Amino acid sequence: xxxxxxxxxxxxxxxxxxxxxxxxxxxxxxxxxxxxxxxxxxxxxxxxxxxxxxxxxxxxxxxxxxxxxxxxxxxxxxxxxxxxxxxxxxxxxxxxxxxxxxxxxxxxxxxxxxxxx
Amino acid sequence: xxxxxxxxxxxxxxxxxxxxxxxxxxxxxxxxxxxxxxxxxxxxxxxxxxxxxxxxxxxxxxxxxxxxxxxxxxxxxxxxxxxxxxxxxxxxxxxxxxxxxxxxxxxxxxxxxxxxxxxxxxxxxxxxxxxxxxxxxxxxxxxxxxxxxxxxxxxxxxxxxxxxxxxxxxxxxxxxxxxxxxxxxxxxxxxxxxxxxxxxxxxxxxxxxxxxxxxxxxxxxxxxxxxxxxxxxxxxxxxxxxxxxxxxxxxxxxxxxxxxxxxxxxxxxxxxxxxxxxxxxxxxxxxxxxxxxxxxxxxxxxxxxxxxxxxxxxxxxxxxxxxxxxxxxxxxxxxxxxxxxxxxxxxxxxxx
Numbered sequence: 001x002x003x004x005x006x007x008x009x010x011x012x013x014x015x016x017x018x019x020x021x022x023x024x025x026x027x028x029x030x031x032x033x034x035x036x037x038x039x040x041x042x043x044x045x046x047x048x049x050x051x052x053x054x055x056x057x058x059x060x061x062x063x064x065x066x067x068x069x070x071x072x073x074x075x076x077x078x079x080x081x082x083x084x085x086x087x088x089x090x091x092x093x094x095x096x097x098x099x100x101x102x103x104x105x106x107x108x109x110x111x112x113x114x115x116x117x
Numbered sequence: 118x119x120x121x122x123x124x125x126x127x128x129x130x131x132x133x134x135x136x137x138x139x140x141x142x143x144x145x146x147x148x149x150x151x152x153x154x155x156x157x158x159x160x161x162x163x164x165x166x167x168x169x170x171x172x173x174x175x176x177x178x179x180x181x182x183x184x185x186x187x188x189x190x191x192x193x194x195x196x197x198x199x200x201x202x203x204x205x206x207x208x209x210x211x212x213x214x215x216x217x218x219x220x221x222x223x224x225x226x227x228x229x230x231x232x233x234x235x236x237x238x239x240x241x242x243x244x245x246x247x248x249x250x251x252x253x254x255x256x257x258x259x260x261x262x263x264x265x266x267x268x269x270x271x272x273x274x275x276x277x278x279x280x281x282x283x284x285x286x287x288x289x290x291x292x293x294x295x296x297x298x299x300x301x302x303x304x305x306x307x308x309x310x311x312x313x314x315x316x317x318x319x320x321x322x323x324x325x326x327x328x329x330x331x332x333x334x335x336x337x338x339x340x341x342x343x344x345x346x347x348x349x350x351x352x353x354x355x356x357x358x359x360x361x362x363x364x365x366x367x368x369x370x371x372x373x374x375x376x377x378x379x380x381x382x383x384x385x386x387x388x389x390x391x392x393x394x395x396x397x398x399x400x401x402x403x404x405x406x407x408x409x410x411x412x413x414x415x416x417x418x419x420x421x422x423x424x425x426x427x428x429x430x431x432x433x434x435x436x437x438x439x440x441x442x443x444x445x446x447x448x449x450x451x452x453x454x455x456x457x458x459x460x461x462x463x464x465x466x467x468x469x
Contacts, residue, residue, distance in 0.1 A: 024347075024355070025186070025343065025355045026355045026356060029356070080374075081371075081374035081375050081377065081378040082339075082370075082374040084340060084343060084344070086347075089139050089151075090137070090138070090139045090140075091139060091140050091141045091344075093141040094128065094138055094139070094140075094141050094148060109347075111343060111347065112355070113186075113295075113339045113340055113342075113343045114370075114374075
């Protein structure tokens with residue numbers, strides 16, 4: 001039931017959160033060849049739940065990623081194995097991975113280990 | 118320093134018990150802060166080097182440097198350890214210019230910066246000068262399919278020749294645990310026992326080369342290599358080779374990464390399994406002689422590079438290649454050439 005309901009107009013989304021999103025290790029290629037992106041995102045999902053990394057990843061795929069090769073970034077709706085995620089410098093494994101609840105001002109770095117040696 | 122906000126116990130470094138943990142180690146699930154992680158990573162490489170007597174005091178050793186994460190981390194760590202533990206080794210950066218515009222020329226710029234950052238001599242050897250063919254011209258002649266074979270065969274000899282030119286008899290490369298796990302798996306899937314035997318050894322003074330090769334990072338996870346580079350803010354280059362496809366390795370790699378996700382120890386376990394197999398397989402000594410054309414050590418009349426060159430020069434691609442594609446496959450620095458092709462496979466899978 002994780003499907004997005006049709007987003008209602010004003011009201012359901014509260015104040016947006018500001019995030020620094022960074023890509024490295026080759027992933028920047030998929031995001032307009034740009035390492036750093038400053039983005040705004042609703043703080044609450046369609047069913048008023050606070051947004052987590054899983055939500056952010058879908059948001060990035062739908063809104064930030066112009067490249068069509070989504071599967072270089074996500075596989076089966078999850079971050080592709082071999083891509084590390086750092087939440088404010090910390091390994092996302094220490095923060096609950098997809099379940100981590102996004103905070104305003106967070107810096108989230110996606111770095112591919114799959115390229116170049 | 119002003120007292121920091123209290124860190125919840127669950128987020129503390131399990132080594133120093135004072136700083137916030139930033140890294141979860143794949144080998145052990147141990148949570149470490151940045152300084153503890155960096156020093157643990159370095160100590161483990163040091164332990165590998167010492168326990169295998171990898172270096173001799175007073176020797177000159179070449180670091181095969183591509184500008185990518187693995188060789189950049191290798192150069193940085195070796196510089197640190199050489200100073201910290203007084204190895205008394207002189208390290209030189211040895212880079213190969215395959216002649217791939219828009220790829221190698223950019224990464225060579227990274228290596229040039231690394232040479233200054235680490236105070237190491239840098240030598241660049243090009244395919245063009247050694248063979249009269251750049252990879253761009255090879256691909257122009259034979260197309261993209263199978264070009265990795267040429268590149269791999271040429272690279273192995275180029276590293277040897279570069280080292281020889283420097284009077285160096287030992288080249289270290291940045292192959293990591295993930296690379297070796299991939300290669301073990303590939304050799305297992307091909308039923309290739311001789312190569313399975315060779316691929317796990319930390320040092321190969323192979324019969325086909327007068328120059329020893331070693332892999333000081335063979336027990337280091339790719340994840341930790343990338344985290345080390347990130348946390349030390351190392352200057353490395355990461356773009357995929359524009360001629361990539363090496364589909365079989367790509368598939369092995371996707372499998373390894375998926376296994377790691379479920380059970381992080383899987384990567385080292387595969388490396389250990391490869392080592393165990395290796396002890397059970399008798400090594401096969403091959404009669405070696407010098408290549409009739411270039412003098413390089415070979416088990417055939419002509420060495421692999423000369424055989425490939427003969428085909429290229431006659432403008433008769435492929436035929437010989439299939440037979441000759443071999444040992445070097447595993448040396449095609451997996452990390453250099455893989456990646457995108459794995460994704461292509463997935464795309465095909467979806468398309469079908």
